Amino acid sequence: HFDTVQTWGKTPFSFQPSGVDMLSGSGHKVGAPKGIGWLVRNRRSTIEPLIHGGGQQNRLRSGTENPPLAAALAVALENAVEHTTHNTAHTNRLRTVFLDELALLNVPHILQSPDESLPQIMSISFPGLQGETLVHALSAESIYVSTGSACGAKKKHGNRVLQAMGIDREQILCSVRISLSENNTENEIIQTAQAIARLYGRLARTNR
Incomplete structure (x- = not known):
């Protein structure tokens, strides 16, 4: 697992050829609101659910999702990568x-x-x-x-x-x-x- 909070928008990188199993980041580091982040994992990696319940987020973290924060994160990431x-x-x-x-x-x-x-x-x-x-x-x-x-x-x-x-x-x-x-x-x-x-x-x- 790689902590990439200081990577997005600061240096180019690609997840595909890296051989990294998982990487994570935090929204407020790229201009999104606080309270939203992301986890990227390859298909061969398995992890236990963080929170059990409704099965949201591919059954890895149950709980009501926050569409406005997710949308803001997507826009912020696109902007960070583009610039x-x-x-x-x-x-x-x-x-x-x-x-x-x-x-x-x-x-x-x-x-x-x-x-x-x-x-x-x-x-x-x-x-x-x-x-x-x-x-x-x-x-x-x-x-x-x-x-x-x-x-x-x-x-x-x-x-x-x-x-x-x-x-x-x-x-x-x-x-x-x-x-x-x-x-x-x-x-x-x-x-x-x-x-x-x-x-x-x-x-x-x-x-x-």
């Missing part, structure tokens, strides 16, 4: 603009995302400034970043992905995750870099 190439090029340009602006403003930073990673998500460490401090400071200016994924940002053990990459604890503590989308503009990205530069100059010394 994958354009959206990826746009977010890749935003990523470049953001990193160039940080460099222009002489903000000390370490880009931890590999070169081959998706441009929509960046992991960046700002030495001397706790990631949690920067998250709250940016939030006060209506700029929203995080210290990790929504499912792991609050866990006490730290970011396991960065740990697996061999990044030391101090650098991890100074890391933030910045997510970009096709709805962001270059002006927003430049303003974010400028806000980080201003906050770094004010807060980094107090966090050393």
Whole structure:
């Protein structure tokens, strides 16, 4: 089984030749309302029903279906797939603009995302400034970043992905995750870099 919530609309892929037994995704990641998702499975894969009862959804999940949410998901998926190439090029340009602006403003930073990673998500460490401090400071200016994924940002053990990459604890503590989308503009990205530069100059010394 593959969790593909960060795939649709971000990178082209095909289910057919992959050999994957099952994959799942979440509607709100592609612009559909929350509360709807999907599971794709090949014919050789069998699974036990999640909920027993009326036998809806091929007897895998009984319960009254929600046609409006299903229709919204279908439209959102079609739109995401149709605009994958354009959206990826746009977010890749935003990523470049953001990193160039940080460099222009002489903000000390370490880009931890590999070169081959998706441009929509960046992991960046700002030495001397706790990631949690920067998250709250940016939030006060209506700029929203995080210290990790929504499912792991609050866990006490730290970011396991960065740990697996061999990044030391101090650098991890100074890391933030910045997510970009096709709805962001270059002006927003430049303003974010400028806000980080201003906050770094004010807060980094107090966090050393």
